[in-house]
Amino acid sequence: MATIYQVSELAGVSLAxxxxxxxxxxxxxxxxxxxxxxxxxxxxxxPNSIAQSLASNRSNSVGILVSELHGPFYGEMLxxxxxxxxxxxKHVIIAAGHSEEASEIDGIEFLISRxxxxxxLHVEAVSxxxxxKLAEGKLPIVLINRYIPxxxxxxxxxxxxxxxxxxxxxxxxxxxxxxxxxxxPMWKSDAKDRYAGHLRAMAEYGVKVNPALFAExxxxxxxxxxxxxxxxxxxxxxxxxxxANDEMAAGAIETxxxxxxxxxxxxxxxxFDNLILARYIHPKLTTIxxxxxxxxxxxxxxxxxxxxxxxxxxxxxxxxxxxxxxxxACHFDAANQTx
Amino acid sequence: MATIYQVSELAGVSLAxxxxxxxxxxxxxxxxxxxxxxxxxxxxxxPNSIAQSLASNRSNSVGILVSELHGPFYGEMLxxxxxxxxxxxKHVIIAAGHSEEASEIDGIEFLISRxxxxxxLHVEAVSxxxxxKLAEGKLPIVLINRYIPxxxxxxxxxxxxxxxxxxxxxxxxxxxxxxxxxxxPMWKSDAKDRYAGHLRAMAEYGVKVNPALFAExxxxxxxxxxxxxxxxxxxxxxxxxxxANDEMAAGAIETxxxxxxxxxxxxxxxxFDNLILARYIHPKLTTIxxxxxxxxxxxxxxxxxxxxxxxxxxxxxxxxxxxxxxxxACHFDAANQTx
DNA sequence: TTGAAAGCGATACCAT
DNA sequence: ATGGTATCGCTTTCAA
Numbered sequence: 077m078a079t080i081y082q083v084s085e086l087a088g089v090s091l092a093x094x095x096x097x098x099x100x101x102x103x104x105x106x107x108x109x110x111x112x113x114x115x116x117x118x119x120x121x122x123p124n125s126i127a128q129s130l131a132s133n134r135s136n137s138v139g140i141l142v143s144e145l146h147g148p149f150y151g152e153m154l155x156x157x158x159x160x161x162x163x164x165x166k167h168v169i170i171a172a173g174h175s176e177e178a179s180e181i182d183g184i185e186f187l188i189s190r191x192x193x194x195x196x197l198h199v200e201a202v203s204x205x206x207x208x209k210l211a212e213g214k215l216p217i218v219l220i221n222r223y224i225p226x227x228x229x230x231x232x233x234x235x236x237x238x239x240x241x242x243x244x245x246x247x248x249x250x251x252x253x254x255x256x257x258x259x260x261p262m263w264k265s266d267a268k269d270r271y272a273g274h275l276r277a278m279a280e281y282g283v284k285v286n287p288a289l290f291a292e293x294x295x296x297x298x299x300x301x302x303x304x305x306x307x308x309x310x311x312x313x314x315x316x317x318x319x320a321n322d323e324m325a326a327g328a329i330e331t332x333x334x335x336x337x338x339x340x341x342x343x344x345x346x347x348f349d350n351l352i353l354a355r356y357i358h359p360k361l362t363t364i365x366x367x368x369x370x371x372x373x374x375x376x377x378x379x380x381x382x383x384x385x386x387x388x389x390x391x392x393x394x395x396x397x398x399x400x401x402x403x404x405a406c407h408f409d410a411a412n413q414t415x
Numbered sequence: 416m417a418t419i420y421q422v423s424e425l426a427g428v429s430l431a432x433x434x435x436x437x438x439x440x441x442x443x444x445x446x447x448x449x450x451x452x453x454x455x456x457x458x459x460x461x462p463n464s465i466a467q468s469l470a471s472n473r474s475n476s477v478g479i480l481v482s483e484l485h486g487p488f489y490g491e492m493l494x495x496x497x498x499x500x501x502x503x504x505k506h507v508i509i510a511a512g513h514s515e516e517a518s519e520i521d522g523i524e525f526l527i528s529r530x531x532x533x534x535x536l537h538v539e540a541v542s543x544x545x546x547x548k549l550a551e552g553k554l555p556i557v558l559i560n561r562y563i564p565x566x567x568x569x570x571x572x573x574x575x576x577x578x579x580x581x582x583x584x585x586x587x588x589x590x591x592x593x594x595x596x597x598x599x600p601m602w603k604s605d606a607k608d609r610y611a612g613h614l615r616a617m618a619e620y621g622v623k624v625n626p627a628l629f630a631e632x633x634x635x636x637x638x639x640x641x642x643x644x645x646x647x648x649x650x651x652x653x654x655x656x657x658x659a660n661d662e663m664a665a666g667a668i669e670t671x672x673x674x675x676x677x678x679x680x681x682x683x684x685x686x687f688d689n690l691i692l693a694r695y696i697h698p699k700l701t702t703i704x705x706x707x708x709x710x711x712x713x714x715x716x717x718x719x720x721x722x723x724x725x726x727x728x729x730x731x732x733x734x735x736x737x738x739x740x741x742x743x744a745c746h747f748d749a750a751n752q753t754x
Numbered sequence: 755t756t757g758a759a760a761g762c763g764a765t766a767c768c769a770t
Numbered sequence: 771a772t773g774g775t776a777t778c779g780c781t782t783t784c785a786a
Contacts, residue, residue, distance in 0.1 A: 079779055090757045095781060105755060126468045126530050127779030130762050135465060137508075137529075145497055146490035146708070148691070155484035158511055162522075167529050169476075169506050172497055183501075190476075190506050191465050326695055333697070352487070356665050358672075358697040369485070418763055429773040434765060444771060466763030469778050 078119035087115035098123055129191070137167045138379050139187030139195045143175045148323075148351040149368060150198070153220065156372030157196060164380050166193075177201040188215060194379045196220065196372075200264070218378045220371055223265065232375050232393060236266045239364040239397035240273025243318050243346045246362065246399055248281045251408035252316035252344060256289040258303040258328060260320040267295070270320050270348060289314055293324045300327025308335055315343065315408050322347035322354045322363055329357060329404070344405040359403035367395055417458035426454035437462055468530070476506045477718050478526030478534045482514045487662075487690040488707060489537070492559065495711030496535060503719050505532075516540040527554060533718045535559065535711075539603065555722055557714045560707075562604060571714050571732060575605045578703040578736035579612025582657050582685045585701065585738055587620045590747035591655035591683060595628040597642040597667060599659040606634070609659050609687060628653055632663045639666025647674055654682065654747050661686035661693045661702055668696060668743070683744040698742035706734055 084094045089108055096104045097112040104112075115121075129135040138161060142150040154170065161168050169190055173180035180202045187195055195217040199207070204224050211217050211227055219231045247255055257274055260267030278285050291306050293299030300319060304327065307314070319325035325347035329339060337343050340359050347354060347363035354361040374392055381389040423433045428447055435443045436451040443451075454460070468474040477500060481489040493509065500507050508529055512519035519541045526534055534556045538546070543563050550556050550566055558570045586594055596613055599606030617624050630645050632638030639658060643666065646653070658664035664686035668678060676682050679698050686693060686702035693700035713731055720728040 081779080091759095091780080092757060092782080093755085096756090099781085103755060108755080122528055124469075124530065124779050125528060126465055126474060127762090128781075129465045130463075130469050130764085131779075131781040133762070133781090144490075145494035148487070151483075151485035151490045154509070155511065158484055158509060162510060162525060167508050167510075167525070170493075170497060170509055171501060171506075172494065186501060186506070189461055189464055191463065353692050353695050356692050357695050420763080430764080431766080431774075432772060435772085438765085442771060447771080463763050466778095467765075469780090470763075470765040472765090472778070 077124070078121040079124070080121075082119055083112065083115045083121050086119060087112045134193055135191045136165065137169050137190070137192050138376070138383075139184075139190065139192035140168055140170045140197075141173050141180065141183045141187065141195065142170070142198045143173055143200060145170065145172050148353055149349070152369040153198065153372035156369040156374075157376045160373050160376035160380070164384065164386070166380075166384065173199055173201070175200045177203075181206070184210070194218070194383045196375045196379065198222075216379070216383055218375045220375050221266065221368075229393070230378075232371050232378065232395075234266070234366055234371070234395050234397055236269035236397075237273040237276070239348060239366070240270035240318075240320075241277045242273070242397065242399045243270075243348060243364050244274045244277035245280070246346060246401075247316040247318065247344055247405060248277060248283065250316075250344065250405060253283055253408075254286075254289075254312075254314040254316070255283070256307050256314040256317045257291070258300060258307075258317065258319045258324050259290065259292045260295045260324075262292055264295075267320055274318060286312065288312055293320070295321050295323060297323040297327035297330075300324030300329075301331040302327075304328040304331040308332075316405070317343060317345045319345065319347050322349045322351045322361060325361055325363070325404075326353065326357050329359075329361075340404050340406045341409065344408070346405050350400050354400075354402070362402045362405040363400050364397045365400050366397060371395055416463070417460040418463070419460075421458055422451065422454045422460050425458060426451045473532055474530045475504065476508050476529070476531050477715070477722075478523075478529065478531035479507055479509045479536075480512050480519065480522045480526065480534065481509070481537045482512055482539060484509065484511050487692055488688070491708040492537065492711035495708040496715045499712050499715035499719070503723065503725070505719075505723065512538055512540070514539045516542075520545070523549070533557065533722045535714045535718065537561075555718070557717050559710055559714050560605065568732070569717075571710050571717065571734075573605070573705055573710070573734050573736055575608035575736075576612040576615070578687060578705070579609035579657075579659075580616045581612070581736065581738045582609075582687060582703050583613045583616035584619070585685060585740075586655040586657065586683055586744060587616060587622065589655075589683065589744060592622055592747075593625075593628075593651075593653040593655070594622070595646050595651075595653040595656045596630070597639060597646075597656065597658045597663050598629065598631045599634045599663075601631055603634075606659055613657060625651065627651055632659070634660050634662060636662040636666035636669075639663030639668075640670040641666075643667040643670040647671075655744070656682060656684045658684065658686050661688045661690045661700060664700055664702070664743075665692065665696050668698075668700075679743050679745045680748065683747070685744050689739050693739075693741070701741045701744040702739050703736045704739050705736060710734055 080094050084091050097109050158168050171183035173183045180199050198220045223231050223233050259271050291303035293303045347361045350363045350365040354363050377389045380386040419433050423430050436448050497507050510522035510525055512522045519538050537559045562570050562572050598610050630642035632642045686700045689702045689704040693702050716728050719725040
């Protein structure tokens with residue numbers, strides 16, 4: 077592999093000049109620039125990014141931590157980030173945190189040790205304090221789907237409360253008045269916010285909330301099944317169900333079908349996230365779109381702007397969710413009621 | 416950040432000795448080792464991986480190219496690779512190739528420019544020749560899901576022919592004799608191999624293949640719908656359908672339902688890949704398991720063994736698929752036949 | 755506009 | 771077992 081030395085020799089200029097050409101410095105005459113470029117071309121020169129990093133103290137790499145690499149959610153996010161970064165010539169180093177504190181910290185330290193210029197984090201288990209402390213260090217971080225007031229400018233979030241509101245309002249507008257709710261783990265802020273939106277819609281429509289029609293799951297589909305059983309076993313009547321995410325909705329639908337319910341006629345269901353699978357389950361799931369790909373993109377832009385000085389970029393910190401109407405929620409029809 | 420200089424000063428030893436301690440060289444006395452470790456601890460020393468890379472000419476990073484970061488397939492693979500690599504302290508740089516030649520080449524060059532120690536490639540559009548030429552360079556490559564005879568030792572593949580055979584045999588064993596087939600793009604070797612397996616099973620059971628019951632899709636679900644329509648419109652009777660992948664099976668099922676077919680009673684269907692979504696679609700899809708996560712792991716192991724000298728690792732180049740029985744394929748029952 | 759030279763923070767060879 | 775030192779390939783003052 078050719079080095080900068082050979083280029084400088086062939087072009088008959090100094091190292092410094094070659095370096096200037098590579099970095100598009102304006103302080104180099106057109107004639108020398110041409111000479112140097114020709115020499116590079118002739119030698120098939122490619123700068124050694126490691127040496128560049130060492131000398132410039134910037135690695136041109138951004139570290140990403142997600143909970144899992146697989147699964148229906150993170151892929152979209154990674155995709156958005158990778159796109160944006162590669163277009164800017166930055167590379168992306170990825171680690172998984174498995175929603176487990178020790179593992180998340182381990183992942184973050186791993187990324188730090190690879191001298192990333194910035195970190196994009198989707199963490200769940202690690203404490204606010206840890207993140208605040210981390211942000212005080214010299215390595216910039218941006219948080220996806222986590223809001224910490226002290227770090228507000230570094231957070232890219234979804235308006236979960238609005239999403240919860242939209243989901244429930246849709247059912248109320250369709251005439252439903254007996255609604256059940258399957259929540260996510262209520263210690264997670266997104267689960268809490270979505271439920272708050274639900275309550276706001278209920279209040280707006282003057283519908284009383286029945287605590288017996290509330291069940292708390294863990295965002296996995298198995299918990300959706302479990303919660304659905306619990307709700308059905310309660311013997312209480314309900315004509316609609318809102319689930320705090322699509323995976324639990326999938327589990328709930330599965331169970332409802334096993335119990336012989338006719339969907340959506342006997343029970344309307346709405347989910348949250350708009351995963352790909354929402355289109356595959358039957359009936360197709362009405363849900364709330366979570367633009368996670370866009371949010372990943374935005375996180376990458378945050379880094380480009382704040383770390384790599386791309387001043388023209390415009391940032392947006394909070395995203396608004398939107399209702400996606402499919403088949404699983406329909407007008408309340410008393411004729412079909414059995415429960 | 417503390418450097419090796421400060422450690423050597425504080426510990427009262429030379430640079431070389433500190434380096435030896437970091438690299439677990441046996442040529443260091445226990446007492447000095449302890450001294451050095453203490454100094455590191457005290458300074459909170461973390462080696463600068465970039466400097467290490469420059470000096471050692473190894474970046475400890477492996478480049479991965481997949482078609483897409485999102486989608487139901489690559490996540491599993493990335494997950495397997497990341498796991499294995501991180502455990503070995505190697506990091507993973509990821510790029511997407513979008514199943515498009517220019518983009519794949521661009522991605523590969525991007526990874527090369529980041530001085531990876533090896534590349535793990537899941538490429539579709541790039542030619543065999545390109546890959547053979549690439550492999551002749553000094554940067555080692557591993558191919559997932561692509562078999563090139565000249566590069567056999569670098570290929571991690573699935574026995575697609577066997578998978579195709581198993582899928583079809585399952586239906587034949589259940590008594591079906593009128594089988595339709597929705598293939599992937601026949602220029603892709605996996606699509607071709609799966610179909611070859613289908614033909615072998617048909618031959619084994621002495622069932623004549625009706626070319627009118629063959630349709631070629633593109634592995635996307637929309638093409639599954641299209642092919643299904645085409646097959647139904649042909650007016651020919653068939654009691655079972657094998658799809659060359661799960662996504663097309665999902666599309667086919669969707670269309671079958673719209674046409675009022677009762678599944679699986681009137682039509683048995685088997686897919687291929689065992690995506691997560693196979694469990695979510697209704698009826699739950701009988702399919703062929705594609706252990707892509709394991710294969711990703713194995714690709715990572717290949718790199719650990721061949722590039723990072725972890726001699727004890729055992730490699731395996733071809734994986735065997737297995738049948739996963741769910742609800743979408745059932746015994747042929749003439750009573751339900753309408754088509 | 756161009757060049758000389760001092761780092762960047764490690765590794766690894768050669769001595770001792 | 772330990773130390774001295776050249777080296778990796780580039781960036782970045784500082785002078786000219």
